Amino acid sequence: MKIFKTRDYYDMSRKAANIISAQIILKPDCVLGLATGSSPLGTYKQLVEWYKKEDLDFSKVSTVNLDEYRGLSPQNEQSYYYFMHKNLFSQVNIRENATFVPDGMNNDIEKACKDHEDIINRLGGIDLQLLGLGENGHIGFNEPADEFIKDTHCVQLSRSTIEANSRFFEDIKDVPTQAITMGIRTIMRADKILIIVNGSKKAKIVKEAFWGPVTPKVPASILQIHKDVTLVADEAALSQAPI
Template sequence: MIIYTGKDYYDVSRKAANIMSAQIIMKPNAVLGLATGSTPVGMYKQLIEWYKKGDLDFSQITSVNLDEYKGLSGDNDQSYRYFMNTNLFDHVNIDKARTYVPNGLEEDSEKACADYNEIIRSVGGIDMQLLGIGGNGHIGFNEPGAAFEKETHCVDLTESTIKANARFFETMDDVPKQAYTMGIKNIMTAKKILLVATGETKADALYKSLYGPITPNVPASILQLHPDVTIVADEGALKLI
């Protein structure tokens, strides 16, 4: 495991973008596992800037995203598909037909998840998986207690996540209560993992994930068993390390 420290959010984003760029340059047809949340936004901005300068080419890249809300269409501005389009895909020369996000409109959860596992297999697995981390150590939507051996599955969102999301929707009924997420097993089979974390709110989760016992109570702790993990974090997130 390698840990790089960045001075601030901008510096962390640049360093993470450098690592992702190296993957794209070394393997132009790489399969990138991508993530949403506020953490990777700066990294995506940096990748777009380098693409616009002519330093990066996404034309042969395939992407698979970690998760999506069940019930939301890609046009909904709260969906993760919409997030990926607006924060990255619309600004680079990636072929959108090769960008995959779980199908939030598939009502049959078993089918949605089986289809997504099949997509991950058919693209040949993930070369580099980008991860953020939740304050409780969750990755994707694998909340504490999630079984390590799960592949893509449907999760009931926690009460606190539903409440936190309520401000983005008109009524409580519109707030998604479930999501489809890659499981820990999908994440662990990626060849390389790049985890990005900033801010003191992530310090406890990062410490427990990297140095605590490996337990489903801290989903990211399983990364200790992965052979190729790179962490890029600021001083706040690394405060306890």
Template structure:
């Protein structure tokens, strides 16, 4: 596990975007695993700027997002499908037919998750998987548990995750209570993993991910066992790692 120190959020975003753009330049038809949330937005904005300058070309790239709220259709402004279009895909030249997000509108959780696993496997798994990390150490929506999850599955979101995500909704009552998420085993199949983290609220989770015991109580800790994992985090998120 490589740890790259960034001065602040903007520096973290640039460094992460550098790693993602290098992957695309080296393998123009690569498969990217992508994340939502506020942390990666800066990296997406930087990649859009580089695309506009002609420095990186996404025409052959395909993407698979980690997760989606259960019960939200693609056009729902709170869906992750909508988030990705707004914050990234509409700013670059990617073929939207090559972008994939779990089907939150499918009420049949088993069918929706099995279909997404089939698609990710058929794509050969990501060349690079981008991850954020939750305050409780979750990756994707894989919450602290007694076991590491395997394939895509339906999860009940914890109160801490619902609280953290409520800032994006008009009311906490509007936050979905379940989500479809790639499993930890699926995430670990990626050939390289890039974790981004910023701010003091992530400091304990980042420390546990990098230096704590490998335990499903901190799902991100399993990344210690990945052969090609890079963490880019700002000074506040790395405060406990010195």
């Protein structure tokens, strides 16, 4: 695992954007696995800035998102489809038909999960997967469990995850309780993984995930055995790490 300690969120975002832009430059038709939430916002903003300066070209890039809430339409401002279009897709020259987010509105949830796996396979796999880290160690919406769930699946969100995401909703009762998420095996099949973490609230879980035992109780700990992982984290998030 490669570790980059950054000064703050801005520095973390810029470093992560550098890594993603290098992937695009080296392989213009790459497949990016993308994440949502507050952690990658600064990274996407930086990528958009470089695109507007004509330093980046997304015209051949394909993207596959990690997850989506179940029951939120693409037009809902809290859906991850909406998030991605607002913060990245609508601001760069990526092809609309080359961006894929799980279908949270499909009543046949098993088919929705299988379709997302099929899309990844059809694209030839993910070249670089971007991840954030939940305070309970989740990656995507893979919550602490007794075993690692392998493929894209529907998950019941933990109370801590619902509470963490409630800041994006008017009321915690509005937060969906289920989501579709790539499974651990799906994530681990990516050629490269980039995980970004910031803030002192994440310091304890960073230590557990990357310097503790590999266990499904801390889903992100599985990344310790991936062949090419880069952790970009600010000083606060790394404050308890033994480095």
